[in-house]
Amino acid sequence: MRHRSSLWGRRRPQIVDWIRANFGQVEIVPTEIYAEYEALQAINPNMRSNGRGEQAALEVLAYEVASHPELQALLLLEDSDIRSREFVRLLPERVTALSTGDLLHELESACRIQSSDQILDEAAARGSQHRKAEANDCGRACASAASRTIVTTE
């Protein structure tokens, strides 16, 4: 099984690229919840996040809402989770949660996108392509390492 820390390590260049590409549009903020998680993971690399993402979202939202009295915040959640997650009912008063499907539906109704289904199909197709590309890269790297080993051995 892969560790979350190894996942972070493997994807770090992609994450850094993404942050650079979206600089000014997306803000990444530190949280006490994540700092605690990182400290605990240094002790036990197998430790999973166990809902800390939601706790971190609550921490950020509570701070932002308290700092900006006029702020109305939206929290975008994955569709299958929004129906059941209790933490949605713990959100500060001026924070409302919506799902990816809700957002796409509103964008489609306002003629900002052609079709919600098309976007979701494309997301799934891109996920699949990305994984295939990763597998091919890994295969090439393994083949290259194997050939180097053969050359060295011979």
Next chain:
Amino acid sequence: MAESDRERMIRQYAAGEISWHTMRERGFDSFLDDLAGLGALGLRQPVAPMEGPNVESQQRASALIREALKAQS
């Protein structure tokens, strides 16, 4: 996790029978794995109906988005 178990879970997820939270608890590390699995099976992410205990928040959020989009046009 066996490939057949992964495929079964992805199919259940696409059908709205289990949530992403449940999939994480059962060993899916990344949402990209989930999307990749859906794409490989020709499925798409499920869209939740407007119902359940959090529906009030969903409705308020949708209304806010609608107003913002109107204000932009």
